[in-house]
Amino acid sequence: MxxxxxxxxxxxxxxxxxxxxxxxxxxxxxxxxxxxxxxxxxxxxxxxxxxxxxxxxxxxxxxxxxxxxxxxxxxxxxxxxxxxxxGFIDTHIHAPQYPNVGIFGSSTLLDWLNTYTFPLEASFSDKAKARQVYTRVIRKTLSHGTTCAAYYATIDVPSTNLLADLCLVSGQRALIGRVCMDSDLSPDYYRDASPEASIAATKATIEHIRTIDPALSLIRPVITPRFAPSCTLPLLRQLGDLAKETALPIQTHISENKSEVALVRELFPPSLTGAADDSYAAVYDAVGLLTERTVLAHAVHLTEHEADLVAARKAKISHCPCSNSALTSGAAPVRRLLLDRGIACGLGTDVSGGYSASVLEAARQAALVSRHVAFGPGGEERDRLSVDEVLFLATRGGAEVVGLGDKVGGxxxxxxxxxxxxxxxxxxxxxxxxxxxxxxxxxxxxxxxxxxxxxxxxxxxxxxxxxxxxxxxxxxxxxxxxxxx
Missing domain, CATH: 2.30.40.10 (Urease, subunit C, domain 1)
Known part of the structure; x- marks a missing residue:
């Protein structure tokens, strides 16, 4: 009930x-x-x-x-x-994708986005549909003990604002992110018209949340470039400027699978971005989106240099083991990021790449995936996560990732x-x-x-x-x- x-x-x-x-x-x-x-x-x-x-x-x-x-x-x-x-902290969940949990088939990440995700998210311009799905995902996550969720919404401002309203009424603590995406790699029917339009829409949601929860005590806006390939360089730079101006948290994806990493190198060479190198992390760093308030989902294929950069910027990582397995993205070496680099990590369900809205399920899968890392190429016994460790990630670790380490988790x-x-x-x-x-x-x-x-x-x-x-x-x-x- x-x-x-x-x-x-x-x-x-x-x-x-x-x-x-x-x-x-x-x-x-x-x-x-x-x-x-x-x-x-x-x-x-x-x-x-x-x-x-x-x-x-x-x-x-x-x-x-x-x-x-x-x-x-x-x-x-x-x-x-x-x-x-x-209470559990879900550091990465796509609220509008909840109807698609378990429907990932044999798709790769980019095929899955175009086949399942973008059409569903675009339909949330229908506010009645948005209310139906958002009400359900809030109730479902609460029923699994999720007291705080970092939600990705859609590009639609009214339905994103509705998600914030519903979280406030339901009493769930939440970070609400209107998704920013203006690249022509996104379908014509589902993308921002321009960088300026994306920024204006993002500001509209920020203002709405500040209106309904002026102290941001329960609901907080979060700047949300979907992931680098979905954004043009001008938009990424303007989002970096907005993050600096507002001091708001940032959430996005990084190095989820190898084809995505290769695409970023192709789209954002250092000659274009002014970055120190052609890595995914360097692109975010060059535009001001790699900060101590940044939550990076997945981080499966970070290079050693990228891990050093993420640690130096004190950015945080949302580990999404269910999704990484379901979409055949890979197994993130989370324990090494924690212990060798001191990077704060939490758990994300990544609905609907992940098949369950339960952080407890993400915790058990994190334990199992870490064993695959341990017995895989280059793996060691120290790569295994214990029960105590995955529960830390589900609570205190997640709280630190979303900027609430001094408020919740213990x-x-x-x-x-x-x-x-x-x-x-x-x-x-x-x-x-x-x-x-x-x-x-x-x-x-x-x-x-x-x-x-x-x-x-x-x-x-x-x-x-x-x-x-x-x-x-x-x-x-x-x-x-x-x-x-």
């Missing part, structure tokens, strides 16, 4: 969350906070974390210290088999309560699902707990077997935005 309509009712009370909390404290470390209470004020900010705390201690000690009246406090308690986990005082309550199924001696001891029932789903597993083992089973049936409740900035009934 989606409960975005209830969020205003739940947003005005202080809240206490009791039970087990699991979150990343480092790339390779999950912390398990048993018998803990987290106190969230009316603004959605964590104001206290109390270990070894029960309801009695909450009532008798902590509420008085905080100056909270018990009647003004909502208590949410995790039951047996449940734990609180930070359970510390001062951070905002973007979280999900996860429930796992208990299996009785008869092999059937049963209620947890002393509890009144729990979720179904595909994760079976027999009772002898440690909590790290239970979390690992969730990563490899879990889905939206295990997502019991979801909050953004302290507001309940999804509840499974």
């Amino acid at each position: 989606h409960v975005g309509s209830q969020q205003n009712r739940t947003a005005v009370r202080n809240k206490v969350f009791l039970g087990l909390f699991v979150h990343s404290t480092a790339l390779d470390e999950l912390e398990y906070l048993h018998e803990t209470a987290v106190f969230v004020d009316k603004s959605g900010t964590i104001v206290a974390v109390e270990k070894n705390c029960n309801e009695e201690k909450v009532r008798e000690t902590v509420l008085a210290r905080l100056g909270w009246e018990a009647a003004d406090v909502e208590v949410v308690k995790a039951r047996g088999g449940q734990f609180f986990f930070p 359970f510390e005082v001062g951070m905002e309560w973007d979280a999900q309550l996860v429930g796992l199924g208990a299996i009785g001696e008869d092999g059937e699902e049963q209620e947890w001891e002393g509890e009144d029932g729990g979720p179904g789903g595909n994760v079976d707990v027999f009772g002898w597993e440690s909590w790290p083992e239970r979390v690992a089973k969730w990563v490899y077997n879990g889905d939206d049936r295990n997502t019991v409740k979801v909050w953004v900035k302290g507001r309940l935005v999804h509840e499974r009934k």
Whole structure:
């Protein structure tokens, strides 16, 4: 059940969350906070974390210290088999492409764009269709625990603005990008008329978002050149200027597959761009689009020099393992980018190149793809991502990628309560699902707990077997935005 309509009712009370909390404290470390209470004020900010705390201690000690009246406090308690986990961050998702999930066939990237993607996106000039799809993708991602999504929209301003409106009403944190593309490599029916028209349309969406969320506390505009080949050089340069002028985040694609990399070299030689070399990253750098606020999707085929440049500019990477596999793009060596270069990385579902809107699915695929990197040519054991590491990418890593590392991704005082309550199924001696001891029932789903597993083992089973049936409740900035009934 989606409960975005209830969020205003739940947003005005202080809240206490009791039970087990699991979150990343480092790339390779999950912390398990048993018998803990987290106190969230009316603004959605964590104001206290109390270990070894029960309801009695909450009532008798902590509420008085905080100056909270018990009647003004909502208590949410995790039951047996449940734990609180930070909300997932989807660092790369194409909202209008959601109807096409799973429909990638045997296409290459460029063929897939022309056959499936561009016709669908162009149809979003129909606002009713846009509302239908955008409403569904927001509800679907929330149901999978995605509290923040970096959305690509379309070139159409009204429907892009609608996506921002719907995210705000639903309570989902979002980056909203109107897609910029004026190159004649894009079809006549779906491209910007000129660089100037593209910039004007982008500014219109930026202004709309600033109107509906003046503090940009939940919704932020993001400058979005689709990818270098879809843009002319004048447009890329003007977008770089706009990014510098506004200090807004930037999102685009880079080095997704080898034919795309070759096309960039052909279209943007250094003699034309003034770049230091003919690499994909150098093109973005030459036009002012490679910055510490830039999110680069895929980065499968970066050269060593490009990786150094991305690290030097402090740009970020969205790893999209499902899409990279589905479109046969390749396997990105993410762990090396993280450890050898210190590049911040998060996970992207890349719907609809990716077949699922679930960041948990992206996490498990990231773990599996890293094993292919490890046993592939030049691979090493150190290329493997662990369960702890992919969950870091899904939360704290993603938060850093989208510029929210100081606000969400963990359970510390001062951070905002973007979280999900996860429930796992208990299996009785008869092999059937049963209620947890002393509890009144729990979720179904595909994760079976027999009772002898440690909590790290239970979390690992969730990563490899879990889905939206295990997502019991979801909050953004302290507001309940999804509840499974």
